Amino acid sequence: MQTARIPAFRLMSLVGYFAGILALSLAFIASPHGTVAKSAETANGCDEGCLKGLMDTYLDALSKHDPSLVPVAAHYRYTENGAQISLGEALWVTFNSYGKYRHDVYDPETGGIATYLSLTENHEMPYPDFLAVRLKVVNRKITEIETVVDRHAQGTENMPPKDPSWMDTMNRVEPESTRISREALKKAALGYTRAVAFHNGDLAPFAESCIRLENGTLSALGPNDNPPIPIVKSPPANGAPSPPSFFVLGLGCAKQLDRKSYTFITGYEDAHFPIVDTRRQIVFATFDFLRRGNVESWTLDGRSVPYPEGMRYPNEILNTEIFKFVDGKITRVEAVFEGPQSYMRGTGWPGGTKAESRPIGQ
Numbered sequence: 001m002q003t004a005r006i007p008a009f010r011l012m013s014l015v016g017y018f019a020g021i022l023a024l025s026l027a028f029i030a031s032p033h034g035t036v037a038k039s040a041e042t043a044n045g046c047d048e049g050c051l052k053g054l055m056d057t058y059l060d061a062l063s064k065h066d067p068s069l070v071p072v073a074a075h076y077r078y079t080e081n082g083a084q085i086s087l088g089e090a091l092w093v094t095f096n097s098y099g100k101y102r103h104d105v106y107d108p109e110t111g112g113i114a115t116y117l118s119l120t121e122n123h124e125m126p127y128p129d130f131l132a133v134r135l136k137v138v139n140r141k142i143t144e145i146e147t148v149v150d151r152h153a154q155g156t157e158n159m160p161p162k163d164p165s166w167m168d169t170m171n172r173v174e175p176e177s178t179r180i181s182r183e184a185l186k187k188a189a190l191g192y193t194r195a196v197a198f199h200n201g202d203l204a205p206f207a208e209s210c211i212r213l214e215n216g217t218l219s220a221l222g223p224n225d226n227p228p229i230p231i232v233k234s235p236p237a238n239g240a241p242s243p244p245s246f247f248v249l250g251l252g253c254a255k256q257l258d259r260k261s262y263t264f265i266t267g268y269e270d271a272h273f274p275i276v277d278t279r280r281q282i283v284f285a286t287f288d289f290l291r292r293g294n295v296e297s298w299t300l301d302g303r304s305v306p307y308p309e310g311m312r313y314p315n316e317i318l319n320t321e322i323f324k325f326v327d328g329k330i331t332r333v334e335a336v337f338e339g340p341q342s343y344m345r346g347t348g349w350p351g352g353t354k355a356e357s358r359p360i361g362q
Helices: 011-030 036-044 048-063 154-158 165-170 182-197 252-258
Strands: 070-081 097-107 114-120 127-138 143-151 206-214 217-220 267-277 282-291 297-300 303-306 314-324 330-341
Touching: 011 182, 011 303, 036 330, 048 097, 048 127, 048 267, 097 282, 114 267, 114 314, 127 267, 143 165, 143 330, 165 314, 182 252, 182 267, 182 282, 182 314, 182 330, 206 252, 217 252, 217 282
Parallel strands: 070 143, 206 330
Antiparallel strands: 097 114, 114 127, 127 143, 206 217, 267 282, 282 314, 297 303, 314 330
């Protein structure tokens, strides 16, 4: 599905990509316990502190507009918003300064780290952005750099949340007795994409206390939850239709889907789950939500509510999301995404799930 759309990768990039997979596979085989968890630190020599140091180095190089400072492997791959480009282009040219927000997630078992942060881009007419960065590390060298930039993101002013419980919950190590496995976490995160695409809250293990932040705005809130950031209480000043979340806050993540408020999302594709923190019960995912454009409104209390214009033509949104699980259930979701982009364009990375969509007309 995906490889038919994505341009052929350069041979060097492919060699580097599969070399990373081979290194991890050998680490698994060599482990006396038969688990990656026991062997990864020996194979990669990079724990959470090491991963953070490499992310710090990357972000420092970006701030200096100097890609030569990044400790990349001989063969690596870099994308911005799904497009493979040369390190040093795009945001590396227009970066201005970092903001006050940064949220790191780790997976030392497989050599992965991702971060969300706020920044300012350009100089003569600067504007705020959210940036998601994912690094893959093998033998203390960076082999993969995946970035998603949400430009002109007014929600940056809301992050970090003034309520400290948001980050406390995200960063908390969960009791071992309540944890679910790496594969179960991935399966549940995939269930989230299916729940949204098929507007069925039963397809994912949502907790009643479920809060979601998207590009610094509140889009889901449980019935007994306190909002960690300000709630948007007024419709857009320009008279444009309000997003669905404006009407369904307080229902939680599952029940707002049952209201069919997100039916403009008609499917998903190319889901990846490259970072899983089993200690904190965190999953970092990238995928695309598909929007055929033929679902132009939804029904609220017997009246038709139009969707915003960007939801009413064929396109997709390139999503990165952090899922926090407590007692095996999704309780916090944080997203940085960009779009709309071309319909069924994909994330720009190989190995994702096939597309799955509702039938046309549903």
